């Protein structure tokens with residue numbers, strides 16, 4: 001397993017993390033706790049040390065499952081959780097953190113992230129509260145999620161001794177809107193990109209389109225799964241499939257490897273069981289050739305402006 005620093009912090013995280021929205025067991029079809037626990041344990045056995053969760057995932061269930069699994073190895077794992085965007089008032093934030101600490105069976109969070117901004121709440125108050133939590137030793141580092149560059153700059157301006165170490169945003173081989181401005185900014189500022197939906201919520205696995213998703217599945221409201229997009233993406237996926245045959249690595253692994261190769265980008269694929277976790281973690285330790293990367297870029301440019309993904 002390769003490791004990298006999280007932003008300018010001293011935290012050394014595995015270059016792939018584990019996304020634990022699925023561990024919340026809501027919105028992803030039938031999820032079995034014991035399967036998710038096996039996914040977490042297998043990931044750790046394979047060298048993964050970075051797990052991303054949030055208080056909203058399954059209304060705390062994801063954090064509870066993680067808390068149970070890691071209770072005896074707490075200090076070996078870097079836990080990132082998130083305060084919901086509707087809990088950013090200081091008193092709510094404090095309550096949110098206490099809840100997360102309890103469910104995660106720990107007395108500190110390594111990376112505490114603001115899940116999404118709330119423009120109606122004073123960002124200054126939120127950031128000052130987060131800084132106090134860090135000074136009190138309840139959290140080690142502060143991260144953001146779904147923040148724009150302006151919002152990140154504003155958030156940073158309220159911190160006296162600390163800096164933001166990461167922004168968690170959507171990024172995958174077909175949804176690359178952050179490349180224009182966000183990615184160069186984060187690279188320049190040495191703020192890590194934590195890439196969510198790195199497998200385009202499973203679209204890159206060839207398993208789904210709108211017709212075979214349950215009404216309660218979170219992907220039912222993801223525009224990416226529209227018939228039009230699926231048709232557009234098909235030729236791009238077939239290039240990935242060709243390269244996959246050349247390299248012996250699956251399309252899922254190519255897609256994750258492509259993200260890791262950006263540098264400063266840490267993908268956090270969600271996994272529902274041991275098999276998925278194992279496949280995902282085999283996507284580091286090798287690189288695509290320049291010719292293979294060029295084939296991917298050329299095909300991507302053909303579809304880039306036609307995709308409708310928001």
Ligand SMILES: NC(=O)c1ccc[n+]([C@@H]2O[C@H](COP(=O)([O-])OP(=O)(O)OC[C@H]3O[C@@H](n4cnc5c(N)ncnc54)[C@H](OP(=O)(O)O)[C@@H]3O)[C@@H](O)[C@H]2O)c1
Nearest residue numbers: 019020021145196197198199200201202205269270276279
């Ligand atoms: N900050 C935010 O606003 C935000 C938003 C979204 C996600 N996140 C975080 O990012 C994590 C990952 O994003 P995501 O869950 O949206 O999407 P994702 O990681 O792109 O896709 C996850 C889905 O892909 C499928 N999958 C994963 N590994 C596979 C494999 N090896 N083979 C076949 N299928 C595989 C599974 O689908 P099936 O379950 O159908 O098998 C899984 O549920 C989340 O768990 C969460 O921690 C954060």
